[in-house]
Amino acid sequence: MFEKSVFDRELRKLDPLAPQGYNIGLHIRFTSPLMTFQTYDPDWLSYYTDHGYVLRDPVVAWGFATTGATRWSNKFIPDPFGIFKKAAKFGLRYGVTISCGPISSRTIASLARADREFTDAEMEQAEAIVRRLHEMTEPPQELTQAQIEALKLIADGDRHAAAAAKLGISESALKARLNSARQRLMARTTAEAIQRAKDYRLL
Numbered sequence: 342m343f344e345k346s347v348f349d350r351e352l353r354k355l356d357p358l359a360p361q362g363y364n365i366g367l368h369i370r371f372t373s374p375l376m377t378f379q380t381y382d383p384d385w386l387s388y389y390t391d392h393g394y395v396l397r398d399p400v401v402a403w404g405f406a407t408t409g410a411t412r413w414s415n416k417f418i419p420d421p422f423g424i425f426k427k428a429a430k431f432g433l434r435y436g437v438t439i440s441c442g443p444i445s446s447r448t449i450a451s452l453a454r455a456d457r458e459f460t461d462a463e464m465e466q467a468e469a470i471v472r473r474l475h476e477m478t479e480p481p482q483e484l485t486q487a488q489i490e491a492l493k494l495i496a497d498g499d500r501h502a503a504a505a506a507k508l509g510i511s512e513s514a515l516k517a518r519l520n521s522a523r524q525r526l527m528a529r530t531t532a533e534a535i536q537r538a539k540d541y542r543l544l
Contacts, residue, residue, distance in 0.1 A: 348477050352378060354470050358463055359452035361432050365471065367478050368446045370540075376478060376527065381453065385431035397422045404440035404449035410468045412437050412458060413451075428453070437464050439471045448475040481525050484543050488522040491515055492544060496535045 355363050362381035366374035379386060395401060399420040403411065411418065413425055413436040420426075428436075433453035442448045450471045452459070459467070484492070494504035505515040519531050526541075528534035538544040 348474065351470060351473055351477065355452065355467065356380075358459075358467050358470075359454060361434075361453035361455050363450060363452040365448070365450040365474065367448050367475060368442065368480060369449065370446055374448075375480060375537075381433065382431050385428065385433060388427070388431070394422070394424055394427075398424055400436070400438040400451055401449060404438055405444070405447060408440045408442070410437055410439045410464045412464070414458065435459065437467060439464075439468045441468075441472050441475050446480070450474075478527055480527075480537075480541055481543070484522060484525060484538065487518050488525065489538075489544060491518040492522055492531070492535050492538055495519065495531055496539075496544065 355365075359380070362379070364381055365376075365378045367377070368375035389395070399418045400411075400413065403415075403418050428434075432455045434455050435458050436451055436453040437459045438449065438451045440447060440449050448471060450467075452467055490508060491504065494507060495501075499507065501512050501515055505512045508515065510518075519534070522538070523529070523531060523534045526534045526537045528537055535544065
């Protein structure tokens with residue numbers, strides 16, 4: 342089961358590897374990631390978003406086409422829109438992109454630095470971390486009947502007291518079910534858990 346403290350420790354291991362930041366999209370399904378983590382320069386993220394680069398990003402295209410790890414300097418990655426040169430102006434001069442998981446639930450991560458190319462050892466270390474993050478956040482295949490019932494009632498607009506009364510349980514028992522559903526769905530809030538359960542067709 343997903344444990345946030347363990348996940349956070351694993352995620353922090355990327356910080357020293359990526360002095361100019363990183364961008365991770367975990368379990369991308371229907372073009373939308375389950376979770377996203379970005380530590381790039383906010384100015385670059387704004388510029389990237391404002392120019393709609395996600396649809397033209399050469400490393401995103403590479404990440405959907407294959408799995409493994411590659412440097413941004415890979416001459417076989419076409420960049421017709423010159424995004425690598427634009428990124429370099431914001432300090433993202435050297436980078437590595439890692440792709441793993443099935444195409445239906447792909448994880449793509451990019452790490453950047455300003456001073457030099459990533460070494461083979463750094464790439465291997467980064468790839469191992471990204472793979473662990475991918476595995477730790479694997480979406481559940483099912484919820485328990487108790488979790489489904491609790492989420493459905495809240496999704497339908499019931500308050501905790503009313504939902505607990507309908508289920509014939511205490512309010513604290515209902516909260517425990519909702520909490521276990523949030524953990525299973527890697528959600529911070531009940532609303533987020535409900536949305537994810539719907540996205541995974543578990544509700």
